[in-house]
């Protein structure tokens with residue numbers, strides 16, 4: 005198979021794995037996967053991602069503490085989905101949700117967990133951007149020859165000052181996109197090395213007081229968790245059908261506007 009078609013295979017065959025073997029993934033292999041994922045594109049090449057890699061033991065403890073708490077918030081929505089799509093009454097939908105949780109959704113076996121986080125920009129970063137915006141503004145003021153068009157100067161100056169604020173307050177979305185790229189790249193890199201993964205964001209709402217326990221501060225922002233390990237042969241995910249379906253992407257072609 006040529007490298008392009010094997011890439012397409014990886015893209016199409018990656019799926020969320022929730023049943024893992026007991027075998028330990030060597031630390032060097034996990035590090036290699038993290039390094040491969042760092043080829044993901046990031047806004048301004050800022051590479052905002054940081055990783056806390058949990059051992060199998062630490063992961064087991066993590067799952068014990070947070071898994072059920074995390075799922076609690078999602079189960080009512082899944083129940084509603086069952087009631088709407090499968091036309092189940094409330095009691096039957098309860099049974100179906102709990103059965104799905106036990107048979108498919110809960111992580112089985114002994115995987116590891118990679119917690120992805122980023123550092124928040126500090127007020128001193130914002131201060132530095134503002135100083136830069138001001139100095140560019142002053143530069144434009146005292147070098148009018150470098151640009152004759154007054155409206156351009158006014159626009160640029162206004163934009164520079166607005167940008168300083170925007171970069172501080174709004175570039176969060178660019179950071180989030182960069183972190184998402186890294187997260188997906190992790191799953192593809194893992195697949196290319198014969199490992200399974202499952203992105204897990206459900207825990208995010210139940211982490212109170214957790215950051216300090218793993219050496220993070222209030223300046224660190226947890227993005228999400230990727231569970232990683234050797235998939236078991238029984239990873240069929242028979243009941244996960246509706247969570248695997250891909251809908252056609254709604255694409256509008258714009259020829260002129």
Ligand SMILES: Cc1cc2nc3c(=O)[nH]c(=O)nc-3n(C[C@H](O)[C@H](O)[C@H](O)COP(=O)(O)O)c2cc1C
Pocket residue numbers: 018019020021109202203204205206207247248
């Ligand atoms: C941002 C994000 C958060 C997710 N959170 C969870 C989660 O908390 N628990 C879980 O079991 N799967 C989680 N998933 C996996 C999705 O359920 C899964 O990707 C989707 O159903 C498609 O299935 P597939 O990954 O097998 O193709 C998450 C996926 C993404 C991208």
